[in-house]
Each structure stands twice: as structure tokens, then as C-alpha cells.
Amino acid sequence: MSGTDGVVASGRAAAPADALRLEGVHKSFGRLEVLRGIDLAVAEHEVVCLIGSSGSGKSTLLRCVNLLEPIDAGRIHVLGTEITGRGVDVDSVRRRIGIVFQSFNLFPHMTVLRNVTLAPRKVLGLPAAEADARCEELLVRFGLADKRDWFPDRLSGGQQQRVAIVRALAMQPELLLLDEITSALDPELVSEVLDVIRELAAGGMTMVLATHEMGFAREIASRVCFLDGGLVLEQGSPAQIFADPQEERTRQFLKRIVDAGRL
Amino acid sequence: MRKALIAPVVALTALVLAAAAGAAGARHAAVAAGCDKAGLPLVTKGMLTIGTDNPAYPPWFGGGELKGSKWKIDDPATGQGYESAVAYEVAKRLGFGKAQVMWKVVPFSQSFAPGRKKFDLFVNQVSYSPVRAKNVDFSASYYDVAQAVVALKGKPIAKAAGVAALKAFKLGAPIGTTSYRAITDVIRPKPGPGVYDTLNDGVTALKNGQIDGLVVDLPTAFYITAAQIDNGVIVGQLPAVGGQQERFGLVLGKGSAVTACVDRALAAMRADGTLKKLVGTWLAKSAGAPILK
Amino acid sequence: MIVVVIVNSPGWPAVRRAFFDGHEFTSSLPEISRAFLTNVEIFCIAEGFILVVGLAIAVMRSLPGPVFFPIRALAILYADIFRGIPTILVIYILGFGAPALQLSWLPTSTVVWGIVGLVLIYSAYVSEVYRAGIDSVHPSQDAAARSLGLSRSQSMRHVVLPQAVRRVVPPLLNDFIGLQKDTALIALLGTVEAFRQSQIDVAATFNFTPYLATALLFVAITIPLARFTDWLLNRDRRRRQSAGALG
Numbered sequence: 001m002s003g004t005d006g007v008v009a010s011g012r013a014a015a016p017a018d019a020l021r022l023e024g025v026h027k028s029f030g031r032l033e034v035l036r037g038i039d040l041a042v043a044e045h046e047v048v049c050l051i052g053s054s055g056s057g058k059s060t061l062l063r064c065v066n067l068l069e070p071i072d073a074g075r076i077h078v079l080g081t082e083i084t085g086r087g088v089d090v091d092s093v094r095r096r097i098g099i100v101f102q103s104f105n106l107f108p109h110m111t112v113l114r115n116v117t118l119a120p121r122k123v124l125g126l127p128a129a130e131a132d133a134r135c136e137e138l139l140v141r142f143g144l145a146d147k148r149d150w151f152p153d154r155l156s157g158g159q160q161q162r163v164a165i166v167r168a169l170a171m172q173p174e175l176l177l178l179d180e181i182t183s184a185l186d187p188e189l190v191s192e193v194l195d196v197i198r199e200l201a202a203g204g205m206t207m208v209l210a211t212h213e214m215g216f217a218r219e220i221a222s223r224v225c226f227l228d229g230g231l232v233l234e235q236g237s238p239a240q241i242f243a244d245p246q247e248e249r250t251r252q253f254l255k256r257i258v259d260a261g262r263l
Numbered sequence: 264m265r266k267a268l269i270a271p272v273v274a275l276t277a278l279v280l281a282a283a284a285g286a287a288g289a290r291h292a293a294v295a296a297g298c299d300k301a302g303l304p305l306v307t308k309g310m311l312t313i314g315t316d317n318p319a320y321p322p323w324f325g326g327g328e329l330k331g332s333k334w335k336i337d338d339p340a341t342g343q344g345y346e347s348a349v350a351y352e353v354a355k356r357l358g359f360g361k362a363q364v365m366w367k368v369v370p371f372s373q374s375f376a377p378g379r380k381k382f383d384l385f386v387n388q389v390s391y392s393p394v395r396a397k398n399v400d401f402s403a404s405y406y407d408v409a410q411a412v413v414a415l416k417g418k419p420i421a422k423a424a425g426v427a428a429l430k431a432f433k434l435g436a437p438i439g440t441t442s443y444r445a446i447t448d449v450i451r452p453k454p455g456p457g458v459y460d461t462l463n464d465g466v467t468a469l470k471n472g473q474i475d476g477l478v479v480d481l482p483t484a485f486y487i488t489a490a491q492i493d494n495g496v497i498v499g500q501l502p503a504v505g506g507q508q509e510r511f512g513l514v515l516g517k518g519s520a521v522t523a524c525v526d527r528a529l530a531a532m533r534a535d536g537t538l539k540k541l542v543g544t545w546l547a548k549s550a551g552a553p554i555l556k
Numbered sequence: 557m558i559v560v561v562i563v564n565s566p567g568w569p570a571v572r573r574a575f576f577d578g579h580e581f582t583s584s585l586p587e588i589s590r591a592f593l594t595n596v597e598i599f600c601i602a603e604g605f606i607l608v609v610g611l612a613i614a615v616m617r618s619l620p621g622p623v624f625f626p627i628r629a630l631a632i633l634y635a636d637i638f639r640g641i642p643t644i645l646v647i648y649i650l651g652f653g654a655p656a657l658q659l660s661w662l663p664t665s666t667v668v669w670g671i672v673g674l675v676l677i678y679s680a681y682v683s684e685v686y687r688a689g690i691d692s693v694h695p696s697q698d699a700a701a702r703s704l705g706l707s708r709s710q711s712m713r714h715v716v717l718p719q720a721v722r723r724v725v726p727p728l729l730n731d732f733i734g735l736q737k738d739t740a741l742i743a744l745l746g747t748v749e750a751f752r753q754s755q756i757d758v759a760a761t762f763n764f765t766p767y768l769a770t771a772l773l774f775v776a777i778t779i780p781l782a783r784f785t786d787w788l789l790n791r792d793r794r795r796r797q798s799a800g801a802l803g
């Protein structure tokens with residue numbers, strides 16, 4: 001709809017190299033208009049953090065990108081391909097985009113290894129041995145090698161969330177969406193998960209994170225976007241957003257965070 | 264043991280007979296000492312309660328369905344049909360007028376359930392057997408019966424000329440009947456028998472081709488071919504099960520004081536030709552089927 | 557206490573003779589057991605079909621979106637109708653009605669029609685059980701599977717159904733015990749199975765003990781079935797809670 005505005009607002013040219021580009025994305029649940037024209041571009045290897053108060057639409061935005069929610073208006077491009085047009089193969093889009101949820105959503109009836117190998121085998125059609133090898137390598141890399149035959153019930157929250165990340169990575173996604181992946185974790189487990197994200201960022205993974213961990217956002221983000229009223233109200237480098245926010249609403253939000261001792 | 268396929272008894276004929284005989288007739292018919300109706304342990308004082316199954320089928324019962332009556336197909340209280348006529352005659356000889364006979368619906372399986380009986384007599388083509396007689400009283404025979412095979416015209420089974428020729432066919436019978444034993448003990452066919460809750464289900468199975476032949480007692484066989492199916496035929500009568508002449512008896516509670524009195528009444532009816540006459544009136548058409556050896 | 561009251565009741569001797577006659581029991585048991593094989597056969601065949609048909613109906617009912625509305629509506633109609641009609645009527649209508657059409661390609665076998673009737677009825681019940689199971693799997697499980705690129709049917713097959721089925725094993729078993737007992741209804745069509753055989757014996761002797769023999773046979777097969785299900789559930793639980801035992 002207002003696609004060109006979006007590009008201008010993001011302050012960068014709409015290059016095909018953008019890993020992700022949203023143009024005027026609208027989304028309502030019944031009468032509730034959650035997204036009212038989101039414009040956002042994410043370059044390859046960029047790490048973008050979405051912040052905003054609860055209910056501001058961060059999760060909804062990520063779910064729309066992954067086509068878990070259909071959007072009402074606007075356009076979404078992933079690596080130069082529009083994914084919101086008619087006749088798009090939803091499954092093949094999702095194959096290229098990994099998403100990790102706040103509540104892990106591991107499959108409780110499968111072992112860790114089967115959780116991780118399910119999609120490579122069923123979706124990519126890898127032979128079992130090849131899928132196992134690929135996934136075991138990932139499990140080793142993220143310190144989960146000894147858990148491969150465990151069922152999720154028996155894992156700690158941090159371990160479960162790391163498995164969920166590995167499960168997404170096993171599909172070798174070009175874009176990773178992370179939705180408050182630490183907010184269901186006990187504080188002492190948060191760091192083990194954040195370490196994983198750090199490592200991924202260092203490896204050049206393009207990521208969009210919704211998070212309440214402002215300290216972490218400041219450390220890892222190439223860009224921070226503040227969502228408010230269904231729009232990207234303000235965005236910029238972490239230094240700029242956290243030290244010198246331009247918008248009154250952003251200041252209020254950050255003040256509340258500081259008062260709550262989370263920054 | 265023919266059971267209940269077919270139920271009750273009595274009717275206009277009995278009415279007419281009773282009217283003709285008059286009050287005096289009823290008295291002379293009363294059976295000897297100890298059988299005075301005032302002294303008998305009856306379900307309802309002063310009344311003879313007779314049970315049979317519903318619906319009541321011809322030729323055992325007659326008179327058709329009466330408006331406002333609970334009885335289907337035929338109504339035992341009309342006095343028409345063989346069993347109804349016999350029941351009223353027995354009642355008369357025990358000193359009960361027509362108005363003192365009460366008909367009650369009693370399913371076959373209830374007739375021998377343990378506990379107090381809800382009837383004084385049960386008449387429903389029940390065949391006597393020594394094993395059954397351990398659990399209920401049977402009266403003397405009021406009808407000597409044979410089993411017969413009913414089939415559809417033009418089917419291979421209709422040409423069977425002997426018992427051995429029936430072995431290849433799927434046969435059916437109503438449950439609780441000697442007809443069933445005639446299949447398993449006399450014919451011994453290769454296919455297992457079909458066994459039905461009611462005569463109607465058996466007839467339906469025959470019409471549907473689910474069985475080739477239906478085994479029932481001979482009078483019932485005549486009724487089925489005459490009234491229930493268009494293209495039915497009686498293949499023939501079967502030899503008696505175990506070589507014993509099969510006979511229908513009235514069913515009474517085990518050790519009932521009424522049994523001896525009923526037996527005396529039936530003996531008198533046999534001696535003076537009454538039974539023969541009733542057979543002539545109601546079952547005359549049920550004779551003359553070929554006998555299968 | 558109850559036993560004392562029963563044993564001292566005035567009708568007890570007659571009841572004992574009618575229902576607990578040792579001789580009748582031993583003489584009727586072999587034939588009833590043989591007839592019971594028919595019940596077991598009917599049960600096994602029907603159960604196989606019911607598991608598949610019930611699942612198919614449940615999956616049809618869970619298809620989303622307006623495109624699938626007609627299929628959903630059909631599945632709902634089916635479940636409503638066949639849960640509504642008394643089993644005995646369905647068996648009567650099919651068993652005596654279908655062969656009455658006199659179509660040569662339709663089977664006339666009462667066992668076949670009895671099984672068809674049981675499958676129709678119990679698939680309706682079982683589809684509801686499956687559906688409850690599918691609904692009980694949190695939508696986030698499906699979302700997680702879909703987000704990995706699994707198709708709708710792959711997600712159903714590998715993620716949703718395995719969890720749904722595990723959860724509904726106890727109610728499924730319940731329905732199967734009901735099914736096993738309802739195999740006796742095929743007697744209505746003329747088939748001599750255990751119940752009908754015992755009726756025959758009862759009618760021949762005017763003694764009720766054969767019913768007791770039949771009842772014991774039904775119980776004798778229900779108990780192992782129930783224990784087997786318990787064992788399955790326990791094994792599954794143990795497996796999920798123990799680490800690493802199985803690859």
C-alpha cells in the first residue's frame with residue numbers, strides 16, 4: 001500500500017539485497033488493528049531488535065513474516081521475493097525462514113534428535129543418516145550432544161530453548177526470527193541462550209528479535225526499532241535509541257524499563 | 264419345542280360353543296375333586312390368567328387385530344385359532360366362564376424365568392422336553408407337531424426330496440424352538456444355522472436370500488406360505504428330533520397345583536373327541552405336506 | 557452385606573438353580589466359547605476399520621478454511637446421525653434392509669452387514685474421541701511444525717496426531733470395550749455368536765446359567781485389553797521421562 005513511504009522511512013534504498021522488507025503491512029484481529037502500516041527493511045547480516053510495550057504487536061509482526069498470520073494489506077519481501085502475493089508456496093517460504101518462540105514448542109513425543117531432524121528429513125528429503133549427521137554437528141556446537149536421545153520433558157528450559165534454536169538452524173534458514181526467546185526462562189538460564197545468539201550474530205546470521213532484554217539489545221543489535229501504535233515509531237542504532245530517543249513515547253517506554261531495573 | 268412364535272388362542276368359536284353349551288354345559292364339564300376353582304392357587308383370585316407372546320400368529324390364534332386391543336396380528340381373547348380355542352375349552356372344564364379368562368402378554372423367555380409366575384397357564388407352541396421340565400411344569404400334549412422346511416419357489420432347495428439333500432443349504436429357525444434342533448440334530452447342514460428372535464425376522468431373512476430355508480412347525484409353515492410370502496413353498500416335513508414325537512404342552516410354574524387339573528381336562532378333551540374337533544376346525548389346512556426321509 | 561441379603565432371600569435357591577448350575581455351565585461353555593470366536597473375529601475386523609474411518613472423519617472435521625466447509629459439514633452430519641441412532645436399529649436396518657434390495661453385488665452375509673453397522677456407529681464415536689485429542693494439542697505445536705516448512709498434512713501426521721492419539725488411548729479403549737459388547741447385537745440378524753448360542757442353550761433347558769458363561773467370556777477378554785492399554789500408557793510415560801534409553 002504505502003510501500004515507497006516505508007522505504008523512505010527506513011532511510012535506505014530498496015535494494016534487492018534486503019533480506020527482509022515490509023511495506024505498509026496491516027494486520028487486524030477482528031476490530032483490533034495491531035499493525036497499521038509497518039515499514040521495515042533488514043539487510044543481510046543485520047541484527048534488528050524490535051522493542052515496545054506488551055501488546056504493541058512484536059510477536060504479530062514476526063508471525064506475519066513467517067506467514068503464520070495472513071496480513072490484511074501491504075507486502076513482504078524475503079531476499080527479493082514477494083511472499084505475500086497470490087499463489088506463493090507458503091511451505092517453501094517457511095523453509096527459508098526460521099522462527100523460535102518464547103515457549104520453545106518442542107515436540108514432546110520426539111527425542112531431541114528427532115525434533116531437530118524432522119524437518120530436514122520430511123521437508124528437504126534428506127536421508128536419515130545425512131540429516132542425523134548434520135543435526136548432531138549442530139547439537140555438538142551448541143553443547144547439546146549428550147542430550148540427543150532425551151525427550152524434551154526432561155530438559156531444563158534453557159536446554160529446551162537451545163534445542164528449539166538448533167531445530168530452526170537445521171533447516172539452514174536465510175533469516176531467523178526470534179520471539180522473546182528468553183522471557184520464559186529463569187534468569188540463570190538466560191545467558192546460555194543469549195550466548196547462542198551472540199555466536200549466530202558473529203557468524204553473520206540475519207536476525208530479527210523481539211525482546212525485553214534491553215541490555216542484550218544494546219549489545220547485539222545493529223538496529224533497534226521501537227514499535228508503538230501499530231507503527232515503527234522510531235528506529236536507529238542502539239546508541240542512538242537508548243541514549244538519545246527522539247520520540248516522547250520512546251522516552252516514556254525506556255523510562256519505565258529503567259525504573260523496572262531492566263536496563 | 265416350538266416356542267412362541269406364534270401366540271395365543273381362542274375366539275368366536277369358543278364363544279359360540281360356550282353360548283350353545285350354556286351354564287349347564289359349563290358345570291358338567293368341570294373336572295373332578297381338588298380342582299374346584301375356589302381352591303386353586305391362582306395369580307388373580309377367581310380368574311384364570313393365560314399368558315402368550317405378542318404378536319399372536321395364525322393358525323394358533325385368530326380373529327385379526329381388534330381396535331383398541333394391544334394384541335397384534337391376532338387377538339387371543341376372540342377364542343379363534345387353535346391355541347385360543349384349546350385354552351378356553353380347558354378353562355371351561357376347570358369352571359371358568361369366558362369372562363373369567365384373562366390374557367396376558369408374556370414373552371417366551373419370561374415364561375420360564377425363575378420367580379413367581381405372572382400367569383396360571385402359558386400357551387405358545389412350547390414343546391415339551393425332559394430338560395425343560397426340570398424347570399417348569401408341562402401339561403399333557405394338546406397338539407402333536409412336526410417340523411417343516413419353508414423355501415422360496417424356484418430356488419434349488421425347493422427341489423430337495425430328502426433330508427440328505429438339505430445338507431448343503433443355509434437354514435434358519437426362530438430361537439428357542441424345536442425347529443432349531445431339527446436343523447442341528449436332524450438335518451446337520453454344512454453352513455451354520457441362522458437363529459432369529461422372531462418368526463418375522465426369520466421370514467425376512469428367507470425373503471432376503473440370507474437363508475435358503477426356514478424351519479418352523481408345520482401349521483406355521485402353512486401360515487407362512489399362505490399369508491406371509493407370495494412365492495413360498497413347503498419343501499416337506501422333517502422326521503422327529505431324536506425319534507421322539509414332538510408335542511406342545513401348556514407351561515405352568517414348577518410344582519403348580521393347577522397342572523394335574525389341566526392334565527385331567529386335556530385327557531377328557533382327548534377322550535371325548537374335542538381336541539380332534541378343534542384340530543379339524545383350526546388346523547385342517549395344515550396337513551398334507553410331503554414327508555422328507 | 558449385600559451378599560448375605562441375597563443369599564438369604566426367599567428366591568435365592570431358585571435363582572441359584574437357574575443361574576449357577578454347575579452342570580449347565582460346563583456343558584454349555586465349550587459351544588459358547590466356540591461361538592465367542594465369532595464375536596472376537598467381528599470385533600477385530602470392525603476395530604481395524606473403525607480406527608481408520610474414525611480418524612479420517614476426525615481429520616476431515618479439523619480441516620480449516622471455507623474451502624473445506626462442505627467436507628466439514630459432511631463429517632459433522634455423519635457423526636451426528638450415527639451417534640444419534642440406536643446401534644440396534646442400524647444393525648437391523650442394514651442387516652435386513654440392505655439385502656432386501658436384492659442387488660446381486662451386495663453381500664447378504666449377516667456378519668458383513670453387522671460389521672458394517674458397527675463400523676458406521678463406532679467410527680462416529682471414535683471420530684469424536686480423535687477430534688477431542690486433536691483439539692487438545694496446542695495450536696503452537698502445529699505452528700512450530702508449519703514454521704519449519706512442514707505441510708499441513710505433514711504437521712498433522714508427524715506432530716499433531718501422534719500426540720492426539722496418545723492422549724485419547726483411554727477413551728478409545730472405552731469405546732472398544734463398548735464395541736466388543738455390542739458384537740452381541742449381530743445375533744439379531746441370525747448369526748450364532750456367543751450371546752445367541754447362550755440364548756439357544758437357555759431356551760433348550762429353561763436354565764439361565766449359559767448367560768453367566770457368556771458374561772464371563774466377555775469379561776475375560778475385557779480385562780486383558782484394559783491391562784494392555786495401561787501397559788502401553790505406562791511404557792509411553794516411562795519412555796518420555798527417562799533419558800536416553802531409546803534412540
Ligand SMILES: Nc1ncnc2c1ncn2[C@@H]1O[C@H](COP(=O)(O)OP(=O)(O)OP(=O)(O)O)[C@@H](O)[C@H]1O
Nearest residue numbers: 029032034052053054055056057058059060061180
Ligand atoms: N490470534 C489473535 N487473536 C486475537 N488477538 C490477538 C491474536 N494474537 C495477538 N492478538 C492481540 O494483538 C495484540 C498484539 O499482540 P502481540 O502478541 O503481537 O504483542 P507483543 O508485542 O508480542 O506483546 P508481548 O510483549 O506481551 O509479547 C495484543 O493486543 C493481542 O491481544
Ligand SMILES: [Mg+2]
Nearest residue numbers: 058059060180
Ligand atoms: Mg510477544
